[in-house]
Amino acid sequence: MEDKKELDQRKAMILKAVIDNYIESFEPVGSRTIAKRYDMGLSSATIRNEMADLEEMGYLSSPHTSSGRVPSTKGYRTYVDNMLKPAIERPELASDIISKLEDKMTEYGKLIRACAEIISDITQYIAIGTTKGSGKVIVKAVQLVPVDDQNVLVVMVPDGSIKSKLVKLPAPISADRIIGLSSVFNRTFSGKPAEFISLMSINRISDEADIARDMLLPITDGIFDCIRQCEADEFFTEGASRLLKCPEFDSVDKARDFIDMIQDKDVLEQIVNLSDDESGLTVSIGTENASDGLSDFSVVSAKFNVDGNCIGSVSVVGPTRMDYQKVISSLEYMKRMLEKKAATDAGPKLLEDKNGEDQI
Amino acid sequence: MEDKKELDQRKAMILKAVIDNYIESFEPVGSRTIAKRYDMGLSSATIRNEMADLEEMGYLSSPHTSSGRVPSTKGYRTYVDNMLKPAIERPELASDIISKLEDKMTEYGKLIRACAEIISDITQYIAIGTTKGSGKVIVKAVQLVPVDDQNVLVVMVPDGSIKSKLVKLPAPISADRIIGLSSVFNRTFSGKPAEFISLMSINRISDEADIARDMLLPITDGIFDCIRQCEADEFFTEGASRLLKCPEFDSVDKARDFIDMIQDKDVLEQIVNLSDDESGLTVSIGTENASDGLSDFSVVSAKFNVDGNCIGSVSVVGPTRMDYQKVISSLEYMKRMLEKKAATDAGPKLLEDKNGEDQI
DNA sequence: GGTTAGCACTCGAAGGAGTTGAGTGCTAAC
DNA sequence: GTTAGCACTCAACTCCTTCGAGTGCTAACC
Numbered sequence: 205m206e207d208k209k210e211l212d213q214r215k216a217m218i219l220k221a222v223i224d225n226y227i228e229s230f231e232p233v234g235s236r237t238i239a240k241r242y243d244m245g246l247s248s249a250t251i252r253n254e255m256a257d258l259e260e261m262g263y264l265s266s267p268h269t270s271s272g273r274v275p276s277t278k279g280y281r282t283y284v285d286n287m288l289k290p291a292i293e294r295p296e297l298a299s300d301i302i303s304k305l306e307d308k309m310t311e312y313g314k315l316i317r318a319c320a321e322i323i324s325d326i327t328q329y330i331a332i333g334t335t336k337g338s339g340k341v342i343v344k345a346v347q348l349v350p351v352d353d354q355n356v357l358v359v360m361v362p363d364g365s366i367k368s369k370l371v372k373l374p375a376p377i378s379a380d381r382i383i384g385l386s387s388v389f390n391r392t393f394s395g396k397p398a399e400f401i402s403l404m405s406i407n408r409i410s411d412e413a414d415i416a417r418d419m420l421l422p423i424t425d426g427i428f429d430c431i432r433q434c435e436a437d438e439f440f441t442e443g444a445s446r447l448l449k450c451p452e453f454d455s456v457d458k459a460r461d462f463i464d465m466i467q468d469k470d471v472l473e474q475i476v477n478l479s480d481d482e483s484g485l486t487v488s489i490g491t492e493n494a495s496d497g498l499s500d501f502s503v504v505s506a507k508f509n510v511d512g513n514c515i516g517s518v519s520v521v522g523p524t525r526m527d528y529q530k531v532i533s534s535l536e537y538m539k540r541m542l543e544k545k546a547a548t549d550a551g552p553k554l555l556e557d558k559n560g561e562d563q564i
Numbered sequence: 565m566e567d568k569k570e571l572d573q574r575k576a577m578i579l580k581a582v583i584d585n586y587i588e589s590f591e592p593v594g595s596r597t598i599a600k601r602y603d604m605g606l607s608s609a610t611i612r613n614e615m616a617d618l619e620e621m622g623y624l625s626s627p628h629t630s631s632g633r634v635p636s637t638k639g640y641r642t643y644v645d646n647m648l649k650p651a652i653e654r655p656e657l658a659s660d661i662i663s664k665l666e667d668k669m670t671e672y673g674k675l676i677r678a679c680a681e682i683i684s685d686i687t688q689y690i691a692i693g694t695t696k697g698s699g700k701v702i703v704k705a706v707q708l709v710p711v712d713d714q715n716v717l718v719v720m721v722p723d724g725s726i727k728s729k730l731v732k733l734p735a736p737i738s739a740d741r742i743i744g745l746s747s748v749f750n751r752t753f754s755g756k757p758a759e760f761i762s763l764m765s766i767n768r769i770s771d772e773a774d775i776a777r778d779m780l781l782p783i784t785d786g787i788f789d790c791i792r793q794c795e796a797d798e799f800f801t802e803g804a805s806r807l808l809k810c811p812e813f814d815s816v817d818k819a820r821d822f823i824d825m826i827q828d829k830d831v832l833e834q835i836v837n838l839s840d841d842e843s844g845l846t847v848s849i850g851t852e853n854a855s856d857g858l859s860d861f862s863v864v865s866a867k868f869n870v871d872g873n874c875i876g877s878v879s880v881v882g883p884t885r886m887d888y889q890k891v892i893s894s895l896e897y898m899k900r901m902l903e904k905k906a907a908t909d910a911g912p913k914l915l916e917d918k919n920g921e922d923q924i
Numbered sequence: 925g926g927t928t929a930g931c932a933c934t935c936g937a938a939g940g941a942g943t944t945g946a947g948t949g950c951t952a953a954c
Numbered sequence: 955g956t957t958a959g960c961a962c963t964c965a966a967c968t969c970c971t972t973c974g975a976g977t978g979c980t981a982a983c984c
Contacts, residue, residue: 234947249957252948270963271949311730345739349707359719359728361711368719368725370671383743445804445823448816449687456813463805594976607928612977630934630976 211263211282217244218254219263223275223283227525230451232272275525277490280502284487312365316516317440318510319538324443326534329522330466331442333363334476336516341398341434346427348386350379358426360434362398371422381415388413389423398431405518414485439472452500452523465497466521475503475519485535490524502526506535508542571623571642576828579623580647583635590811618637633883637850640862644847644888672725676876678870679801679898682777684803686894689882690826691802694836696876701758702796706787708746710739710899716914718786720794722758727790731782741775746771749783758791812860812883825857826881835863835879845895850884862886866895868902 211219225233235252239245255273258264263279275283297414313335320333341362349357353376359368386420388409393401406424410417428470444463453459465471486505486508491497498521504517518538520531571579580600585593595612598604604611615633619623623639626632635643673695680693709717713736719728735865748769753761766784770777804823813819825831834854846865853859858881865879878898880891 232947236947247957248947249959250955253956255899256949266948269949271965272947280844303758315976345709346718347707347709349705349709349719349721351705351726357707357719357721357726358708359717361709361717366711366717366730367726368726368728383747387743448820448823453816456808456816456819459816460805460808463808467805592976596976608976609928609930613927616978626977628935630978631936632976847927 206256208376209263214244214246215254215258216282216287217242219258219275219279220283220287222255222258222273223279223525224262226275227527228524232267232274234272237272240323243496277492277524280489280524280528281492284532288529288532312515313438313447315542317442319391319441319508319542320440320518323520323534323538324446327520327522327527327531328443328446328449329520329526329531330444330447332472332475332519332521333440333442334517335438336514341345341391341431343396343398343401343431346386346389346393348382348389348423352384353377353379356382356426358423358430360427360430362431363381363433365434369426369429371426373397373422374418377419378448385409385413385415389427393427398435401427401431408539437476439469439476441466447522450523452525461497465495471495471497474498475521476505476517480556485532485539487528487532500524504528504531506537506539508539510543571621571901574604574606575614576642576647577602577609577616577619579635579639580643582615582618582624582633582638583643583647583885586635587887590885592627592634592901594632597632613839625736636844636882637852640697640849640884640888641852643872643890648889648892672875673798675902677802678747679868679902680800680878681897682803683878683880683894684806687880688806689880689886689891690807692826692832692835692879692881693800693802695798701791703753703756703758703791705861706746706749706753706918708749708783710742713737713739716783716786718783720790722789722791722794725794726834727793729786729789731786733779733782735777735779735863745769745773745800746773747781749787753787758795761791763785788810799829799836801826807882810883812885817915821857822861825855831855831857833880834858837863845892845899847888847892860884862888864888864891864895866899868899870903 221238222233223481225237225241233560234248235255236248236257238251239246239248255264258279259266259273261274263282264273265276274551276492313374316333324331343360343362345359345361347359347361349359351357351370354561355370356373356377357368357370359366361367387517390413392405392409401424406417406420409415410420444466447453447462448459453462475498487502488505489502491499493501493503500523502524503519503521504526505517507514507517509515518524518535521536522531580724581598581604582593585597585601594892595615598611598615599606599608615624618639618687619626619633622636623642624633625636627634671731676693676695680691684691703718703720703722705721707719707721709719711717711730714733715730716733716737717728717730721727721728752765752769752772761784766777767781769775770780804826805821807813807822808819835858847862848865848910849862851859853861853863861881861885862884863879863881864886867877869875878895880886880895881893
């Protein structure tokens with residue numbers, strides 16, 4: 205009552221104990237439980253007093269008069285900021301993750317999906333992934349692949365990704381023509397920013413390749429489509445059903461509401477845009493979340509940066525009493541691994557400035 | 565009591581009324597409800613007697629002594645087989661579906677996914693789609709697309725689909741080399757069945773194109789990978805969260821169990837393999853299902869055939885008291901539309917035997 | 925003989941009273 | 955500052971009653 209300044213060490217210890225317990229049991233924690241489970245050399249009465257102080261200070265709250273205490277957003281915040289052990293290395297996880305990623309490493313879209321999957325697997329919460337639509341798409345290459353006499357696969361290679369679209373031409377055309385056309389397209393567009401691909405260029409190609417404009421239209425449409433795919437942020441959700449295993453969903457209504465919410469574009473945006481420009485992780489707890497519907501949930505978000513560009517993000521959504529330790533350390537670990545691997549290993553974009561001195 | 569032969573017309577009418585009611589309300593149906601809601605010119609007492617008969621005959625059952633009646637599997641079966649109105653055309657749906665399918669028509673995998681999505685949207689139940697891995701894959705075309713100096717996109721075109729895989733070569737190579745190589749690969753493999761692509765051919769290509777074998781290996785690996793993708797049956801589930809909206813999931817446990825079950829490969833197999841070789845729809849009701857876990861659910865399954873080959877299937881899974889009318893008619897409709905559209909319209913495979921008389 | 929009205933009976937669902945136990949706040953003693 | 959002790963609170967549980975929808979059966983009716 206007298207002083208309401210910072211947490212002293214004992215209060216901090218008790219706060220941590222309460223939160224640890226609550227995370228584990230999802231039940232309001234009483235003073236006696238703490239006294240018994242942690243050998244602090246304090247009686248339940250003393251702890252009771254401290255807990256009353258913590259409540260007054262806003263770190264804890266009680267659902268009703270005579271029940272144990274539950275952490276508040278402020279309590280979780282302190283816990284997350286100050287009380288977590290530094291992320292531990294988990295070599296046993298590492299090899300597993302690496303092997304799962306190995307296959308996917310060639311394209312960022314698939315890669316991030318794989319990350320989200322793995323993270324959801326590890327943490328048992330929902331993981332939401334995004335691939336960041338790079339604002340300005342640079343076309344590295346365009347290729348046309350003849351499929352049959354009237355269908356052409358348009359392949360566009362921007363940075364760090366590959367997009368393709370099958371288009372149907374208004375009339376049959378020979379494979380050789382397509383291949384010839386392919387090199388005209390490639391010559392015209394490669395290295396150019398996406399804005400460059402305007403209708404103007406069609407006329408140029410039409411002249412150069414001596415081909416009717418309406419044969420080219422579906423192809424350029426296809427390219428536009430690929431560009432649009434690149435520019436668009438993509439969302440995907442992994443492990444939604446897992447959340448049903450959380451005891452907080454004791455009624456089906458809650459589960460329903462949550463699932464409805466998590467499918468709302470706006471909420472997804474909020475979840476994902478949460479992390480600011482920093483390169484680290486962001487944790488948003490309970491009422492800290494912008495969206496009301498998320499006030500009983502926490503979001504831990506990691507952005508993945510390669511070569512200074514954000515290529516996407518993975519966020520974990522779980523109940524406020526989530527296992528922060530686990531979530532944060534696995535996300536951090538994933539982020540480190542992915543960025544390191546991307547920097548040393550494949551990924552089309554990273555080879556740009558190499559010289560082809562070994563060329564065969 | 566006296567005679568236990570077939571349903572007479574009145575019994576059938578009452579049975580249908582009970583099932584209609586139960587499907588709507590998910591509550592045991594009493595004789596009075598029927599008497600009031602349907603103007604049959606019969607009192608509740610008479611209907612009560614008839615319902616007792618229906619129970620004795622196995623079409624209905626009552627959860628406990630003094631509650632209304634609930635349809636049994638046999639009851640549903642009779643309902644589905646004899647009492648549904650023929651599928652109605654829904655022009656308003658048609659245009660919607662067609663426009664949604666338009667975009668996806670180029671590849672069967674995406675197409676069936678889109679179908680499952682639409683069906684789940686319409687029916688509000690879970691839809692499970694599969695693409696049938698065609699046993700014997702015929703390689704229509706192989707193309708290599710240079711991405712940058714060390715990465716190559718391997719594109720393989722089998723029937724009705726397109727697969728691609730990005731591979732990394734052990735050493736840089738020029739785009740022109742790749743394009744040259746591409747035509748060698750294509751010449752060697754196109755029109756050949758997948759089995760043909762053996763290690764033998766690598767040597768041949770290695771000779772013909774004058775290139776080191778270890779540069780070719782990643783590429784053939786990529787092709788193998790594409791073939792494997794074609795051969796594999798693929799599953800996907802749409803609208804799983806919708807099922808939570810069914811009142812039968814009054815407890816979270818049930819929902820959990822169901823979601824666990826629906827993710828089990830074996831159960832999925834059963835759901836999908838349910839439909840026999842017939843070309844129509846298959847309905848499996850409650851206890852008719854092979855898997856115990858599904859005994860409170862019904863599955864309606866449609867196989868899609870194009871040119872006499874099954875290209876995949878979509879199944880709807882819902883509670884036994886699902887709206888069969890809606891599910892069956894929309895699935896049937898979808899099947900008809902898809903097959904018709906596939907027969908008249910694009911889809912790479914369908915152009916094969918056309919001559920390129922219009923060639924530009 | 926089929927149909928109907930009437931009545932006693934059944935049984936789950938809903939609501940309320942009493943009990944239990946974990947937990948609190950407060951006070952007084954150490 | 956810490957602790958023991960005690961009165962108090964309140965959700966959760968159990969037990970009990972009431973309520974009503976629905977049944978089966980019987981006797982009367984057309």
